[in-house]
Amino acid sequence: MREKKINKYESCCDVNGIFKIIGGKWKALIIKAISEDCPKRFGELRRDLDTIAQTTLTVQLRELERDGIISRKIYAETPPRVEYKLSELGQTLLPILELLDDWWALYKTSKTDAI
């Protein structure tokens, strides 16, 4: 009798859940950029992130919106204006992102200290 194998780590305690939301090359950066100057227009965001491809930015913003992290407000003007801001849920991510930054800062010093 072969028991069906269940991936213990993937099924119950998935850290990867949050990674699907803030992982990838740009998501965390986008969240930070919006938080620093909220609401923020599409074009400002693109300039802040500088090297991001426009298509990528659009995709990432759509996903963040779908996941309830940001909201999108369209103004019926010409040229178009679209503003993004963090939702309440999105704001709960900020202290977490800071903590991640802190760890990284520590990591970097620990690496350079070791001469």
Place this chain on the structure above:
Amino acid sequence: MREKKINKYESCCDVNGIFKIIGGKWKALIIKAISEDCPKRFGELRRDLDTIAQTTLTVQLRELERDGIISRKIYAETPPRVEYKLSELGQTLLPILELLDDWWALYKTSKTDAI
């Protein structure tokens, strides 16, 4: 005069630093698996993670080792035995991973509550 554009977010406050270390599909899971039963052999790890490709596991472990998160001890036996354990630095990641889990748990309930 065109000032050289610097990506403000990527250059100074990179959350992405830590993502390079614990990001991806498996790294966080591997860290947790090792922490729960440390030291852990390669084969145990593979069984715990179940659906991971062996090549992937090897690559991830090498990267975690290179980044100073885990250590690798080879026993000169046959069949070979290799044990992995968390470094001190690696252990500092555990509370962070828990926090990420906590956020995810909260996120999930907030999504199902909204009926």
Place this chain on the structure above:
DNA sequence: GTACTTAGTATACTTTTTTGTACTAATGCT
């Protein structure tokens, strides 16, 4: 002496993520 074991490596492949280029619509400015 044949089969089993472990912790891999080599290679090719598929999938996912990110990028690059070109295009659009509606209006204001000159």
Place this chain on the structure above:
DNA sequence: AGCATTAGTACAAAAAAGTATACTAAGTAC
């Protein structure tokens, strides 16, 4: 009339991440 502006979309391509399959070495168990 012609150009600039914004927030995109469409499509193709490249790069990165992960997977599948087959193979290895050295001993132990039968």
